[in-house]
Amino acid sequence: MSAPPLPPATEPADVPADESAVRIGALVPLTPPGWVEAGHHLLAGLELGVSEVNEAGGIAGRPLELVVRDTAADPRRAAAAVDELAALGVAALAGEYHSVVARAAATRADALGMPFLCSSAVLDALTEQPTDQVARLAPAQSHGWRIYADFLLAEGHSRVAVAVEPSLYWATGTRILRDRLAAHGGGVVELDARALSPEPLCDGLVDSRATALLLLVGQPEPAVPIVTSVRRDPRLTEVMIGAPAGQPEFAAWAGSLGGDGAGIPFLRYLPERLGPLGVRVGAALRERLAEAPAFVAFEGYDTVIVLADLLRSHGVERARLAESWPAVDVEGTRGRIRFSRTPGINVRQWTWAPVQVVDRDPAEPARFRVRHTG
The missing domain is CATH 3.40.50.2300 (Response regulator)
Known part of the structure; x- marks a missing residue:
């Protein structure tokens, strides 16, 4: 199966490229x-x-x-x-x-x-x-997501559920989290976000007895409906929602979820100042x-x-x-x-960009709070 046709460069088609560039x-x-x-x-x-x-x-x-x-x-x-x-x-x-x-x-x-x-x-x-x-x-994912796992442990979350879609990226992230939490007596329960609509997923989250749910899924679907369902479920008021891949970083997240999108920690690669x-x-x-x-x-x-x-x-x-x-x-x-050259990494690597765990402040969702630094 061939790839779809590629779009043109961003410059207008009638403007020739600068041959000296x-x-x-x-x-x-x-x-x-x-x-x-x-x-x-x-x-x-x-x-x-x-x-x-x-x-x-x-x-x-x-x-x-x-x-x-x-x-x-x-x-x-x-x-x-x-x-x-x-x-x-x-x-x-x-x-x-x-x-x-x-x-x-x-x-x-x-x-x-x-x-x-x-x-x-x-x-x-x-x-x-x-x-x-x-x-x-x-x-590298192993570096940032281990820091995120350390944040979970520091917050008292050793039994964690993940709403996950099939993907090499999400599968690798799940493995990193599982290994880090297992080393401290914790564990990860997987909930298939493709097979479960938000309401049955909430049922599975209740049955898992996890204290945190991580969104290893796409944005806005199915991440936004899952957040809305969890926030509305009275059985899950004490469950923390997290999104290590950074979905809450962007304005569309706050636009879709409002206050429901606050208090969801994610990884951000910026220094504190x-x-x-x-x-x-x-x-x-x-x-x-x-x-x-x-x-x-x-x-x-x-x-x-x-x-x-x-x-x-x-x-x-x-x-x-x-x-x-x-x-x-x-x-x-x-x-x-x-x-x-970083052990286990096959490319030249900046070791490392600064890593934070951040969320949107529930009192002021446009403002970010730094919860943990790596």
Whole structure:
């Protein structure tokens, strides 16, 4: 089965590309079933980074250009986009939010000898084999989700239920949680969110005797109906709801759920306090997005800053860029970025971006509270 046709780049079709430009291919989910809101935040960060690089003189006097392709959360579409972007002569690839999609893109980039800086995907096994082509900014899932499990234990939740959909990403997250909780005498009960509608799922949650329910499901469906049902069930008033993958970070969550969406802890990859660069970039992102930027937007910005530094220092030849990940030493919005070989991770990894467990304040759902730091 062939992949669906790829959309054009974001520049208008009647405007020719600048042949003098240094081009970066950007992989972003911009249409369903991709998480479109996350894609827009990621793209806003990438675009802001490119704009600021060009305002500062570009790459040795050449403009930096972003060539955007919509992955729509489809691994085959992402792999096809990597082929197309390689043929267009981009110097490197950037972006992607969905872990399984990023894995397909990373595998194809490795096969083609294409440098790829993954912005947001966290799946540990981003590639099956060690590669010098791929680097990643986001913390690996095993790192962030262990921190989330430690938060659960500190809050007294050792018996946890997960509402889960079939996915390599969700299955891996469940395993991480189970292993961490089991080491402290706890356990995980799985509730199949595909087989159970919200009301029977609530029944299963009652039977499980779990004190917390984690949403390992898509947003808004079925996450929003599940939250609404649990909040309305008088048997479950003491059950904490959590969403380690970050669904409550985005404005649409609060828009759909209102106060019901508050008090649901999630993972966020920001420091407790941003430095001067992070504050400045955060203000620019807020203006560009017309809402508070999610951490994903900062990941997009940092991706461009890292690639621009490499392109200035090492040129645009792909093989040389891929060899230069260990030379990265850049001040990003969330700390100093350097890449290393991390045990169990087959790509170059920033070890680590800051990790928080955060929720929306029930007293003021537009405000975030830091509940735990890793």
